[in-house]
Amino acid sequence: MMWALSDTWQVVLRDVRSRIRMPVFIFMNLFQPVLWLLLFTQIFKSLSGSVAGEGISYLDFFAPGVIVMTVLFGSAFAGMSTLMDMDSGVLSKMVATPVNRVSIITGRVLANVLVGLVQALIVFVVAAIMGVRVATGMPGVLLVLLLVALLGTGFAAFSNGLALLFKRTETVMATTNLLTMPLMFMSSMMMPSQALPDWLNTVRQFNPVDYAVVGVRNLVLYGYVWTDLWKSLLVLGAFAVVMVVFGTLMFGTRAE
Amino acid sequence: MEYAIRTENLSKTYGKTFKALDSVSLQVSRGEVVGYVGPNGAGKTTTIKILTGLIRPTSGRAHVNDRDVVSNPRDALRSMGALIEVPGVYDYLTPHEMLTYFGRVYGMRRDVIDQRIKETLELVRLPDWEHKKTGAFSTGMLRRLAIAKAVLHRPDILILDEPVLGLDPKGIMEVREMIRQFRSEGMTVFLSSHLLSEVAEVCDSVIFLDKGKVVTSDSVEGIGRRVGHAVVDARFLHPLSPEEIGKLKDIDLIKGVDMKNSTARLQYDGTPETSAQILRLLVSLNLDVVSYAAEGVGLEEYYVSVMSDEKGVN
Numbered sequence: 001m002m003w004a005l006s007d008t009w010q011v012v013l014r015d016v017r018s019r020i021r022m023p024v025f026i027f028m029n030l031f032q033p034v035l036w037l038l039l040f041t042q043i044f045k046s047l048s049g050s051v052a053g054e055g056i057s058y059l060d061f062f063a064p065g066v067i068v069m070t071v072l073f074g075s076a077f078a079g080m081s082t083l084m085d086m087d088s089g090v091l092s093k094m095v096a097t098p099v100n101r102v103s104i105i106t107g108r109v110l111a112n113v114l115v116g117l118v119q120a121l122i123v124f125v126v127a128a129i130m131g132v133r134v135a136t137g138m139p140g141v142l143l144v145l146l147l148v149a150l151l152g153t154g155f156a157a158f159s160n161g162l163a164l165l166f167k168r169t170e171t172v173m174a175t176t177n178l179l180t181m182p183l184m185f186m187s188s189m190m191m192p193s194q195a196l197p198d199w200l201n202t203v204r205q206f207n208p209v210d211y212a213v214v215g216v217r218n219l220v221l222y223g224y225v226w227t228d229l230w231k232s233l234l235v236l237g238a239f240a241v242v243m244v245v246f247g248t249l250m251f252g253t254r255a256e
Numbered sequence: 257m258e259y260a261i262r263t264e265n266l267s268k269t270y271g272k273t274f275k276a277l278d279s280v281s282l283q284v285s286r287g288e289v290v291g292y293v294g295p296n297g298a299g300k301t302t303t304i305k306i307l308t309g310l311i312r313p314t315s316g317r318a319h320v321n322d323r324d325v326v327s328n329p330r331d332a333l334r335s336m337g338a339l340i341e342v343p344g345v346y347d348y349l350t351p352h353e354m355l356t357y358f359g360r361v362y363g364m365r366r367d368v369i370d371q372r373i374k375e376t377l378e379l380v381r382l383p384d385w386e387h388k389k390t391g392a393f394s395t396g397m398l399r400r401l402a403i404a405k406a407v408l409h410r411p412d413i414l415i416l417d418e419p420v421l422g423l424d425p426k427g428i429m430e431v432r433e434m435i436r437q438f439r440s441e442g443m444t445v446f447l448s449s450h451l452l453s454e455v456a457e458v459c460d461s462v463i464f465l466d467k468g469k470v471v472t473s474d475s476v477e478g479i480g481r482r483v484g485h486a487v488v489d490a491r492f493l494h495p496l497s498p499e500e501i502g503k504l505k506d507i508d509l510i511k512g513v514d515m516k517n518s519t520a521r522l523q524y525d526g527t528p529e530t531s532a533q534i535l536r537l538l539v540s541l542n543l544d545v546v547s548y549a550a551e552g553v554g555l556e557e558y559y560v561s562v563m564s565d566e567k568g569v570n
């Protein structure tokens with residue numbers, strides 16, 4: 001079992017290194033969330049106070065959502081790089097070694113999550129500069145990172161599975177685009193649950209993104225809301241496990 | 257541990273019915289250099305992908321160093337180095353970075369890796385490129401880097417899919433030299449190729465594959481004997497006069513002469529002894545022999561005679 005861990009770690013190192021070599025992508029992924037943060041908080045400024053309760057600005061309300069969005073964007077397209085590596089033969093070279101396939105796929109997913117966490121931290125810093133304060137302090141920040149890491153793991157693994165299932169860049173691109181936007185809007189990312197129609201409140205119970213948003217927002221705005229936090233951790237943890245299993249299965253059978 | 261590579265009834269079906277490999281059984285002895293030859297679409301790459309754990313066979317078994325590549329890929333792949341058709345490098349990484357990853361996954365220590373990187377890059381003539389990004393590499397350099405990757409962990413079996421594909425003559429010669437060196441170090445080499453002269457030059461034996469089936473498997477000389485003759489190209493300083501050609505034809509050991517400019521393609525029985533004797537006779541006839549090289553050893557003729565006519569759609 002030790003070797004599986006060390007293999008995974010080698011894949012993570014290699015993947016992170018190759019990502020660092022292309023910093024453009026890391027910043028390109030950040031561009032949208034930061035833009036949303038700057039723009040939306042201006043557009044909806046007048047909603048401050050009325051949206052999430054007394055004394056809470058729209059910026060405070062929206063910043064947690066943007067942190068989740070950053071990780072979502074960063075991981076939902078993870079499969080694209082796997083497809084690129086398949087086309088270029090990089091993946092074949094990795095598979096034709098004693099490293100087992102589970103380590104390759106989990107290593108790639110973990111590397112993706114690590115980069116996503118760094119991006120989330122950058123958004124955190126931008127939000128802090130704009131005046132957002134975390135109600136739960138440093139431990140809260142760590143819990144936020146844990147929540148988004150689970151979400152990122154799930155989506156990165158899902159995207160990899162999808163990539164291996166379809167094996168076509170266009171299809172994966174289209175499917176991902178088709179999924180990410182609704183997942184964001186069908187959550188309480190932009191509006192509090194009280195302001196959403198009933199049907200949306202039902203739908204969002206099946207949306208992992210919403211569990212991340214609720215968990216992160218509580219930690220940033222209100223403090224430890226344990227029942228919500230446990231639920232978020234549990235759901236996101238299960239989501240991550242199921243998706244890693246899906247990704248691994250796809251990689252085991254379809255990475256040819 | 258009799259065979260380095262052994263497959264039993266290996267089959268791979270794509271879709272419902274298309275048999276890319278149809279019950280392929282082959283053996284490669286330890287220390288042998290074996291050429292794997294066949295037309296486009298014969299199933300060479302498919303075989304190599306199975307041997308390197310990239311795809312699973314539909315049925316049958318494949319063993320490398322007596323380890324089953326399907327049920328025990330980790331051990332099977334450990335003592336094997338592979339070069340698979342496509343380049344497969346990130347152009348923004350350096351050879352050092354790329355090779356370090358592979359060294360680590362083969363469980364090598366960091367200092368050993370650094371030393372082996374130096375050695376292998378020296379071997380493939382890229383010593384000054386260790387820390388340069390591979391984006392600027394030519395096809396030949398990328399291929400040599402891929403070979404360095406394949407031998408980094410000192411495997412005793414080397415599997416090469418079309419190692420000289422797309423290389424210029426100098427590149428082909430360099431790769432040929434490397435393969436010779438690997439052989440002299442006792443490595444087993446299994447290489448697929450379209451270049452029969454290449455195979456004749458470096459291989460001990462040949463496996464012919466057509467439409468997913470093994471057609472023949474024999475030593476290079478054995479193939480020469482099957483055709484009834486092998487050929488050797490003798491190049492002379494000047495084009496030969498008709499009398500000189502007549503003298504060539506009079507030599508018993510030479511079964512046929514085919515002149516082209518100043519080169520004579522001589523047919524003989526394919527044994528090294530005969531070849532040596534012919535050379536001695538040529539010199540004794542006062543002919544100025546510039547070069548004397550076994551060409552194809554009848555492989556081409558044999559190839560044409562055994563391969564099916566329609567070469568598939570590929």
Ligand SMILES: Nc1ncnc2c1ncn2[C@@H]1O[C@H](COP(=O)(O)OP(=O)(O)OP(=O)(O)O)[C@@H](O)[C@H]1O
Pocket residue numbers: 256270271276294295296297298299300301302303570
């Ligand atoms: N993933 C795949 N799906 C369907 N058919 C495939 C697949 N891979 C290979 N084939 C088919 O299997 C056959 C054997 O292919 P393979 O690549 O092994 O041939 P090859 O001997 O390496 O040919 P070449 O000399 O052109 O490299 C071909 O007809 C090819 O079209």
Ligand SMILES: [Mg+2]
Pocket residue numbers: 300301302341
């Ligand atoms: Mg091929």
